Amino acid sequence: MRAAAVPVDAPVGERAVVxxxxxxxxxLPLLRAWVGDEPDCGVGRGLLTLATGDRLTDTVLKEQLAIxxxxxxxxxxxxxxLVYGVFLHTHRQYRLTADHLVAHxxxxxxxxxxxLMLGAFAACGxxxxxxxxxxxxxxxxxxxxxxxxxxxSWLASVRAEQGRVREAHALAEHALSRFPRSGVAVHALxxxxxxLGAGPESTAMLDRWLxxxxxxVQSGHLNWHAALQSLASGDLADARRRADAALRREDVxxxxxxxxxxxLAGQEPAGRSDPEHVxxxxxxxxxxxxxxxxxxLALALAVESATDDLELLARRxxxxxxxxxxxVLAPVVxxxxxxxxxxxxAAADTLGALGEKAERIxxxxxxxxxxxxxxxxALVEAGDPTRAAxxxxxxxxxxxxxxxxxxxxxxx
Numbered sequence: 001m002r003a004a005a006v007p008v009d010a011p012v013g014e015r016a017v018v019x020x021x022x023x024x025x026x027x028l029p030l031l032r033a034w035v036g037d038e039p040d041c042g043v044g045r046g047l048l049t050l051a052t053g054d055r056l057t058d059t060v061l062k063e064q065l066a067i068x069x070x071x072x073x074x075x076x077x078x079x080x081x082l083v084y085g086v087f088l089h090t091h092r093q094y095r096l097t098a099d100h101l102v103a104h105x106x107x108x109x110x111x112x113x114x115x116l117m118l119g120a121f122a123a124c125g126x127x128x129x130x131x132x133x134x135x136x137x138x139x140x141x142x143x144x145x146x147x148x149x150x151x152x153s154w155l156a157s158v159r160a161e162q163g164r165v166r167e168a169h170a171l172a173e174h175a176l177s178r179f180p181r182s183g184v185a186v187h188a189l190x191x192x193x194x195x196l197g198a199g200p201e202s203t204a205m206l207d208r209w210l211x212x213x214x215x216x217v218q219s220g221h222l223n224w225h226a227a228l229q230s231l232a233s234g235d236l237a238d239a240r241r242r243a244d245a246a247l248r249r250e251d252v253x254x255x256x257x258x259x260x261x262x263x264l265a266g267q268e269p270a271g272r273s274d275p276e277h278v279x280x281x282x283x284x285x286x287x288x289x290x291x292x293x294x295x296x297l298a299l300a301l302a303v304e305s306a307t308d309d310l311e312l313l314a315r316r317x318x319x320x321x322x323x324x325x326x327x328v329l330a331p332v333v334x335x336x337x338x339x340x341x342x343x344x345x346a347a348a349d350t351l352g353a354l355g356e357k358a359e360r361i362x363x364x365x366x367x368x369x370x371x372x373x374x375x376x377x378a379l380v381e382a383g384d385p386t387r388a389a390x391x392x393x394x395x396x397x398x399x400x401x402x403x404x405x406x407x408x409x410x411x412x
Contacts, residue, residue, distance in 0.1 A: 016044070021116065024216055042079055046072065047116070065087050068086070085104060109144075121133025165192045169192040180212070181213055191364070195366075197398075200235070206223070232399065249273075260303055263303060264374065264377045264407075288317075315330075328358065331353070332354065380409060
């Protein structure tokens with residue numbers, strides 16, 4: 001199924017799909033309206049469940065998926081396959097979802113509704129799956145054609161994560177020329193402009209885009225990107241304002257990532273997290289289910305100089321049987337504890353020994369970059385500014401704005 005801009009008088013199902021593909025704030029009300037108008041539409045119910053699965057109880061989730069699958073079977077094989085993919089994805093069976101998508105696209109090439117689940121490849125936490133997902137997007141985007149804005153948007157995201165920044169930038173801009181409200185495209189553009197250090201131009205672009213869709217699914221995340229651009233250009237007040245005003249209490253990871261960067265740059269943090277709230281999140285079911293989520297909670301503890309909590313979390317991660325936890329997360333959290341305890345040399349040794357394994361912490365390039373930031377600051381404080389400058393050389397020489405990197409390398 002291909003996506004295109006649809007007129008306002010189009011059937012609610014068509015409008016719901018386009019808004020969901022755009023990650024628009026209009027998507028959820030339209031998906032609910034679609035299911036209300038067509039309760040026997042398995043795809044409509046399946047996509048609504050995909051959009052809301054994280055907020056449903058296990059009982060309600062299973063009930064909705066059972067109904068969707070029953071109705072999808074009555075509609076046809078493609079619909080049944082799509083809803084089965086939703087079942088796997090909402091149950092966090094990401095490897096199985098990825099495998100299923102490969103088979104689905106073989107039968108129904110460039111199906112944009114199935115493309116809504118492409119994140120499963122990265123969520124597997126396996127580099128080979130991520131690479132396979134990238135190849136799949138490249139193939140499907142070619143089949144769809146460059147004027148298919150959802151696939152061009154997804155391809156832009158792939159190129160940004162691969163570090164092919166100029167390509168990502170051009171693809172994202174082309175997708176936005178075809179459909180200006182593509183949330184995936186504007187997000188890819190934000191990633192590309194982060195790598196370029198675009199500064200105020202990028203911040204202004206994001207603010208303009210959010211003006212047209214203030215309730216967009218990614219509004220908080222895009223404000224976080226804008227905060228990073230403000231940091232890059234030295235507008236620390238704007239970075240702090242966004243962390244205070246645009247990020248909610250629930251946005252613990254983005255707040256922590258902004259605040260830790262501010263602290264590394266020698267600045268006061270913005271809206272802070274309650275350490276007890278962070279402890280509750282870690283202790284809750286699923287609190288350590290995903291390595292990148294746990295890393296973000298560790299950053300929140302680091303902002304609060306909660307050394308004891310960090311040391312406890314490092315021990316828990318070291319005892320975890322999952323390789324990315326005991327091989328990667330544990331030393332990163334231990335390094336954060338060393339920094340908060342005033343031992344930058346030990347932190348630098350720990351992070352320096354980690355090397356490229358740090359990529360296994362999860363997230364994407366712009367998110368993982370904070371580990372390199374932490375190492376650079378630790379090296380400066382440990383008396384090795386030359387090595388820190390070498391570490392950040394590619395950023396200070398290729399980014400148009402890099403006031404943040406300059407602060408990281410400044411003696412204090």
